[in-house]
Amino acid sequence: MPAPVVDILVVAVAALDLSLNLMGDHTPLGVSLAAVGCAALAFRRRFPLAVFLLTLPAGLTQDVPIAVLVALFTLAERSRDRRLLAVCVALSALASSTPWLPVAPVDRTMTLVFFVYGLATAAAPVLFGQLLQAQRDLARRLAEIEEAREHERTLHAQAVLARERAQLAREMHDVVSHQVSLIAVRAGALQVATKDADAKEAARTIRSLSVTTLDELRTMVTLLRASGGHATEPTPQPTLADLHKLVESSGTHARLSGALPSTVGTPAQRALYRTVQEALTNVRKHAPGATVRVELWQDGDDVGVTVTNSPPTRPSLSLPGSQHGLVGLRERADILHGTLEAGPAADGGYRVRLRIPLSTD
Structure with a gap:
């Protein structure tokens, strides 16, 4: 679901929660401040701390306002400052345990109980937001580890390829090139020594083909000895x-x-x-x-x-x-x-x- 649609739904749910759960004793100023906090949720992604502060008046008019919980979750999801989050949890609990218009002497014991309940209630979205942040960090770290492992596998494969190419180059140079050189030398000697025209022509052909083959073998050896880390394309030989x-x-x-x-x-x-x-x-x-x-x-x-x-x-x-x-x-x-x-x-x-x-x- 697109983020703007989610923000609109959050604002609508917070406004509905405000209209259904307003305490009996409230003033237009309190309702207005709570409404401003609900509307501010539309900007919670860009200004999470400011939006949380704007939603605090809603805690004075409601027992457990959704606007404050959503603002706390957003702030915890984006912030790594644990002390700031602890202060925000305390402010939320203080707002929910403080009456908007006290009409009777304040019961300190009940206020303390409400404060503790407020701490537990405010801590839940903070912990959930931190958990989501840690999950994203872990997923990012796992992706980096997998990328590093893939890079190591590629380097290992290139090293194995380089060793195989070097071994093949040595075999071609030490065995095949030597044998072809002997063929060329023997064919040249036969061309000089023989008196038969057909044999001389055959020897010349064998020697010429051997020389060409040897030159190509040396080119292949050079290519095989090239770096195994990159694909080496045969290049045209110089003339x-x-x-x-x-x-x-x-x-x-x-x-x-x-x-x-x-x-x-x-x-x-x-x-x-x-x-x-x-x-x-x-x-x-x-x-x-x-x-x-x-x-x-x-x-x-x-x-x-x-x-x-x-x-x-x-x-x-x-x-x-x-x-x-x-x-x-x-x-x-x-x-x-x-x-x-x-x-x-x-x-x-x-x-x-x-x-x-x-x-x-």
């Missing part, structure tokens, strides 16, 4: 067309020159891209302020890239270097029957040079 963006965003003074024919296959393009990427990374780490030349070139049936950097112009930080990047590049070059050369240049800089047979793909 020569992405070199310009790589050089521009490298954070170094790099310049790209040269071009390669469109017949360069996908595995060779990836090898060239990764070589430039690793070389630029090493420049940022170990040669700050150096200028870099990235040259794409073709030499007969071979294509390649040369990345040369000048000596650093600023002292570099002592960063750990495992050489795994260059080792991976050499492995990729070996699979493609190419060569990778890396070492100091004559001017004190550093040079990385990758050469790949164009006929590899």
